[in-house]
Amino acid sequence: MLDALYQDCSDIVIRRFRIGGVTDAVLVYIEGLSDTGLIDQHILAPLMRTDAADADKNGDKGRTVPVDETASVAQTSGVRTMAELNSQIFDGSPVVLVDHSDAGTAFGLAKWEKRSVEEPMAESVVRGPREGFTETIRVNTSMLRRRIKSYRLKLKTIQIGAYTQTKVALAYVDGIAEPALIAEVSARIERIEIDGILESNYIEELIEDNPFSPFPQLSTTERPDVATAALLEGRVLVMVDGSPFVLIAPTTFTTILQSPEDYYQRFLIGSVIRWLRYFFVLVALLAPSLYVAVVTFHQEMIPSRLLLTLVRSREEIPFPALAEAMLMEITFEGLREAGVRLPKQVGAAVSIVGALVIGQAATAAGLVSSPMVMVVAITGIASFLLPQYSGGIALRMLRFPIMLLSGFLGLLGLTLGFILIYVHLCSLRSFGVPYLSPVAPLSGSELKDVLIRAPHWMMRSRPSLYVKRNKRRLPAGQKPEPPKGEERM
Structure with a gap:
C-alpha cells in the first residue's frame, strides 16, 4: 500500500x-x-x-514489541x-x-530549514523587543508561551486545506477572552473549505465581517509583544503555519492607528506622538482634495499674497487642478510600489531619487505647479505615519474618490466624501464589536487609551469592548509617589 x-x-x-x-x-x-x-x-x-x-x-508475533x-x-x-x-x-x-x-x-523528530528570529521590518520601534514571528508556527507559539507562563494560555490547532493541510492555531487566554468570541472565531475558521492556505490573508478574507470594505477588520502583527498584549486584553489570535503575520480579532479603527512604541515611551511622549499621528491621518486622506477644492472653487478662502503666488505658479499649467493632482498622486503611488518591489539595495534610492527627479522635471516642463508637488510630498510622508500597512493602503485608495468629488463639487464634495467614509466606518463590525468604538458609540472610560495614552497605573481595567468579566488588570494604589518627610533623600 x-x-x-x-x-x-x-x-x-x-x-x-x-x-x-x-x-x-x-x-x-x-x-x-x-x-x-x-x-x-x-x-x-x-x-x-x-x-x-x-x-x-x-x-x-510482533504484537507485544514495545x-x-x-x-x-x-x-x-x-x-x-x-x-x-x-x-x-x-x-x-x-x-x-x-x-x-x-x-x-x-x-516527534521533525527538522527542516527555517528562518531565524529577526526584527520585523514593517513594525520597527526605537524602544522595545527586537524579535518577530517566523514562518514556523511552533516557533511562534513558543514565543507566546515564553511571555505568558500560564496554563490558561490555550492553543487550539485546526488543519485547513484539502492539499496543504495547513495548521491554523487559535490562541486565547482562558478566563479573560469571552467564550462567545472564542466560539465565533472558531466556528468561522472550522467552516472553511479550500484546497490550500498559503498565507494568513486567506483566513482573513474568509472570516471577516464585511469583505467589500477597504478597511481591515482584523489587525495583523509580526511582533510577539503586540500579540501578547492583545491576548491580555481579551482578544483572540489566529496563527497560520507558513506566515509570520498573526491575525488579531476583534479590532477597531483606533487600534489600527496605535503603535506598540506608544506604550514603551513615557506616557506624555506617547500621547503627543499619538495626536501627531491622528493629525497626519487626516492630512494623508484629505490634503490633496482640500487643495483641489480650494484652488478650483473657493479662491476667496486663500489669503491675497498666497493667492498671487499660486496664480503665478499655475499660469502656465495646461491642466486643471484635479488633473494635476491625479497625475502626481498616481505617479507617486507608482514610485512607491516600485520602491517596494525592487531589491533592497536599490529600492529606496529609486523611490526617493525618482520622486525628486520626476517632480523637478514635471515642474520645469510646466506640467504641474510647485505647490502641487509640495502637497503630494506632504501627503506621501503623512501616509507613512500609519503603523498598520493595511490601514495605510485603505486611506491611500480612498484619497482618489474624495479628490474626484472635490474636483467636481468643491468643499461640498469633500464634506460629502468624508461623511460617506464616516458612515461606512460606523456600520462596520469586527466580530460584533463596533469598528469606531469607543468613540462611536461613546465610552468615556475607554478614551484614556484613545485620545491620550494614559500612564499604566491609570489603566487598571481591561477594555470593556472585549472583556465582560475579569476586567481588573491591576489594583488601585499603583501610582508612584515621592518619599515624604524624613524618608526623602
Missing part, C-alpha cells in the same frame, strides 16, 4: 528492517523534513538491537489509519509500522 501510495515520491523513504532480527517492521519518513541522524540513533539502532524472543513467547518504549524519543503518538500516517510524515514525524500490529507509532 505504501509503495503504491507514494509512487514517484523520491523524497519519501520506506526503510524495511527487523526488530531484534525477528519481527518485520517498516520505517516511513520524508527526507528533508525529519532528522535522519536522530532516526538512526534513537529509533533504528535501539529497535534492531532489542531482544524480540520474549516478545514472541506467546506465539503472537516500540514506543524501546526507542529513546520523548514525543510519540499512535497512528491507526493511512490518513493519520500521511499527516504525521508530512509534518516531519517518522512512523514505524510493526508486522501483526494494528497501530503504528509516530516519533
Whole structure:
C-alpha cells in the first residue's frame, strides 16, 4: 500500500528492517523534513538491537514489541489509519509500522530549514523587543508561551486545506477572552473549505465581517509583544503555519492607528506622538482634495499674497487642478510600489531619487505647479505615519474618490466624501464589536487609551469592548509617589 501510495515520491523513504532480527517492521519518513541522524540513533539502532524472543513467547508475533518504549524519543503518538500516517510524515514525524500490529507509532523528530528570529521590518520601534514571528508556527507559539507562563494560555490547532493541510492555531487566554468570541472565531475558521492556505490573508478574507470594505477588520502583527498584549486584553489570535503575520480579532479603527512604541515611551511622549499621528491621518486622506477644492472653487478662502503666488505658479499649467493632482498622486503611488518591489539595495534610492527627479522635471516642463508637488510630498510622508500597512493602503485608495468629488463639487464634495467614509466606518463590525468604538458609540472610560495614552497605573481595567468579566488588570494604589518627610533623600 505504501509503495503504491507514494509512487514517484523520491523524497519519501520506506526503510524495511527487523526488530531484534525477528519481527518485520517498516520505517516511513520524508527526507528533508525529519532528522535522519536522530532516526538512526534513537529509533533504528535501539529497535534492531532489542531482544524480540520474549516478545514472541506467546506465539503472537510482533504484537507485544514495545516500540514506543524501546526507542529513546520523548514525543510519540499512535497512528491507526493511512490518513493519520500521511499527516504525521508530512509534518516531519517518522512512523514505524510493526508486522501483526494494528497501530503504528509516530516519533516527534521533525527538522527542516527555517528562518531565524529577526526584527520585523514593517513594525520597527526605537524602544522595545527586537524579535518577530517566523514562518514556523511552533516557533511562534513558543514565543507566546515564553511571555505568558500560564496554563490558561490555550492553543487550539485546526488543519485547513484539502492539499496543504495547513495548521491554523487559535490562541486565547482562558478566563479573560469571552467564550462567545472564542466560539465565533472558531466556528468561522472550522467552516472553511479550500484546497490550500498559503498565507494568513486567506483566513482573513474568509472570516471577516464585511469583505467589500477597504478597511481591515482584523489587525495583523509580526511582533510577539503586540500579540501578547492583545491576548491580555481579551482578544483572540489566529496563527497560520507558513506566515509570520498573526491575525488579531476583534479590532477597531483606533487600534489600527496605535503603535506598540506608544506604550514603551513615557506616557506624555506617547500621547503627543499619538495626536501627531491622528493629525497626519487626516492630512494623508484629505490634503490633496482640500487643495483641489480650494484652488478650483473657493479662491476667496486663500489669503491675497498666497493667492498671487499660486496664480503665478499655475499660469502656465495646461491642466486643471484635479488633473494635476491625479497625475502626481498616481505617479507617486507608482514610485512607491516600485520602491517596494525592487531589491533592497536599490529600492529606496529609486523611490526617493525618482520622486525628486520626476517632480523637478514635471515642474520645469510646466506640467504641474510647485505647490502641487509640495502637497503630494506632504501627503506621501503623512501616509507613512500609519503603523498598520493595511490601514495605510485603505486611506491611500480612498484619497482618489474624495479628490474626484472635490474636483467636481468643491468643499461640498469633500464634506460629502468624508461623511460617506464616516458612515461606512460606523456600520462596520469586527466580530460584533463596533469598528469606531469607543468613540462611536461613546465610552468615556475607554478614551484614556484613545485620545491620550494614559500612564499604566491609570489603566487598571481591561477594555470593556472585549472583556465582560475579569476586567481588573491591576489594583488601585499603583501610582508612584515621592518619599515624604524624613524618608526623602
